[in-house]
Amino acid sequence: MSSKISPSTPASPPKKIRVGVLGATGTVGQRFITLLSEHPWFVIDSLGASERSKGKKYKEAVKWKQTVPLGGLGLGGIGVLDQEKTSSADLHRDDGRAADLIVKGCTPEEFKNCQIVFSGLDAEVAGDIESAFRSANIPLFSNAKNYRRDPHVPLIVPLVNPSHLSIIHQQQRLHSPPLSKGFIVTNANCSTTGYVIPLAALEKAFGPIESVLVTTMQAISGAGYPGVPSLDILGNVVPYIGGEEEKIEWETLKILGGITDSETEVDSDGTPLKAFDMHQGNGKPALRVSASCNRVPVIDGHMECVSLRFHRRPPPSPQHVREALASFTPEIQSLGCPSAPRKAIEVFEEPDRPQPRLDVKGSHNGAGVSVGRVRQCQVLDIKFVVLSDNVSIGAATSSIINAEYAVLKGVVS
Numbered sequence: 001m002s003s004k005i006s007p008s009t010p011a012s013p014p015k016k017i018r019v020g021v022l023g024a025t026g027t028v029g030q031r032f033i034t035l036l037s038e039h040p041w042f043v044i045d046s047l048g049a050s051e052r053s054k055g056k057k058y059k060e061a062v063k064w065k066q067t068v069p070l071g072g073l074g075l076g077g078i079g080v081l082d083q084e085k086t087s088s089a090d091l092h093r094d095d096g097r098a099a100d101l102i103v104k105g106c107t108p109e110e111f112k113n114c115q116i117v118f119s120g121l122d123a124e125v126a127g128d129i130e131s132a133f134r135s136a137n138i139p140l141f142s143n144a145k146n147y148r149r150d151p152h153v154p155l156i157v158p159l160v161n162p163s164h165l166s167i168i169h170q171q172q173r174l175h176s177p178p179l180s181k182g183f184i185v186t187n188a189n190c191s192t193t194g195y196v197i198p199l200a201a202l203e204k205a206f207g208p209i210e211s212v213l214v215t216t217m218q219a220i221s222g223a224g225y226p227g228v229p230s231l232d233i234l235g236n237v238v239p240y241i242g243g244e245e246e247k248i249e250w251e252t253l254k255i256l257g258g259i260t261d262s263e264t265e266v267d268s269d270g271t272p273l274k275a276f277d278m279h280q281g282n283g284k285p286a287l288r289v290s291a292s293c294n295r296v297p298v299i300d301g302h303m304e305c306v307s308l309r310f311h312r313r314p315p316p317s318p319q320h321v322r323e324a325l326a327s328f329t330p331e332i333q334s335l336g337c338p339s340a341p342r343k344a345i346e347v348f349e350e351p352d353r354p355q356p357r358l359d360v361k362g363s364h365n366g367a368g369v370s371v372g373r374v375r376q377c378q379v380l381d382i383k384f385v386v387l388s389d390n391v392s393i394g395a396a397t398s399s400i401i402n403a404e405y406a407v408l409k410g411v412v413s
């Protein structure tokens with residue numbers, strides 16, 4: 001894989017960086033606020049949402065559903081930038097917090113002080129808004145599905161494929177007019193994110209995986225707020241989430257694949273453009289994925305039952321798989337991204353763990369995943385269950401780590 005972003009680039013401590021959040025009042029937006037309020041580098045400058053919220057104080061616009069009280073945010077960390085002060089010299093520990101910021105609309109002009117913008121926008125509106133931010137040369141890290149399939153936009157699960165960030169140089173060059181700073185980076189679907197982390201660990205240890213069957217049990221918070229009607233989900237399981245199975249099946253290939261020279265697209269000077277190989281490069285077997293998605297009456301935490309077959313024969317034993325999962329160390333940890341989990345994959349030995357209510361935060365504060373029940377599969381090779389916090393590593397935490405990685409790689413300044 002070619003990359004202008006060297007994996008060996010040393011981390012250097014960044015200065016404070018002004019950030020904005022689009023969709024700040026939503027489920028993902030609220031998690032952004034919670035995490036950013038304690039962030040060592042990022043300082044919240046601007047919050048945006050719909051016309052319903054615009055012009056109100058954040059605390060009046062939002063239906064706050066986080067377990068940390070809104071009024072208590074930022075007290076342990078750097079806090080929020082005072083809206084009246086705009087020069088970088090004024091960045092300081094907060095004396096007015098996110099709760100009191102006035103919610104803005106979602107135009108680049110209203111976020112012009114931000115060096116990075118995070119998006120937790122509804123996919124119905126994310127497309128045009130996010131591309132306007134890119135065109136205005138504002139780096140944008142999105143949770144929405146709109147640009148995940150774009151051939152020049154990286155789809156990054158930070159514990160798996162942060163090096164895909166290298167494609168943004170091409171994204172900037174091909175934009176009309178070419179961009180000096182703006183780009184879009186997307187995260188994956190929350191169910192994709194949860195289960196590709198153990199898949200990546202296993203491919204790293206044992207080589208390519210050939211086929212995967214995944215059955216999800218997805219939390220209600222995955223559908224945003226107010227989400228699934230209580231009469232549909234209480235005491236029930238809904239065996240359908242529109243578009244979800246297709247997203248998991250397709251996104252997995254882009255994330256676990258590499259970047260190669262395109263066979264069809266060339267630059268203006270005739271050199272091949274870079275393209276995602278969809279897990280088919282370098283003699284890898286094509287990976288086949290079949291997903292079945294269910295909504296279950298759980299508030300937070302997507303559980304996924306995974307069965308897989310390795311390319312190599314004989315396959316690794318369940319004990320070797322457990323060891324490979326437990327020792328998986330993603331690049332974001334060694335690079336020093338502050339929001340990287342201390343442990344990427346927590347492996348449970350107890351036969352009835354992990355469970356959403358007990359383990360959704362794990363020992364990794366929702367920034368890693370928990371795996372249990374690793375055992376032999378009589379049809380494929382190995383099966384296990386994985387639990388991930390769909391709003392943290394499945395959404396806001398992934399975006400934040402992606403941005404930290406971009407800062408450490410010198411792509412955002």
Ligand SMILES: NC(=O)C1=CN([C@@H]2O[C@H](COP(=O)(O)OP(=O)(O)OC[C@H]3O[C@@H](n4cnc5c(N)ncnc54)[C@H](OP(=O)(O)O)[C@@H]3O)[C@@H](O)[C@H]2O)C=CC1
Pocket residue numbers: 022023024025026027028029048049050051052053054106119120121122123125126143144145188189190221222223224225226390391394395
């Ligand atoms: N929830 C999850 O676990 C995950 C969600 N995602 C994706 O993240 C994104 C956000 O999801 P989630 O937080 O759950 O959704 P919510 O429905 O909870 O929040 C949506 C946000 O978008 C804002 N919004 C809606 N319409 C407009 C508009 N016309 N202009 C500007 N802002 C608007 C809302 O503002 P207002 O309050 O003013 O209406 C709100 O802040 C979606 O794209 C979703 O698919 C991805 C992974 C996981």
Ligand SMILES: N[C@@H](CC(=O)OP(=O)(O)O)C(=O)O
Pocket residue numbers: 123143144145188189190191218219221222223241244247390
């Ligand atoms: N559809 C997911 C959450 C989500 O919004 O996914 P996406 O960003 O891929 O549309 C869920 O319901 O749990």
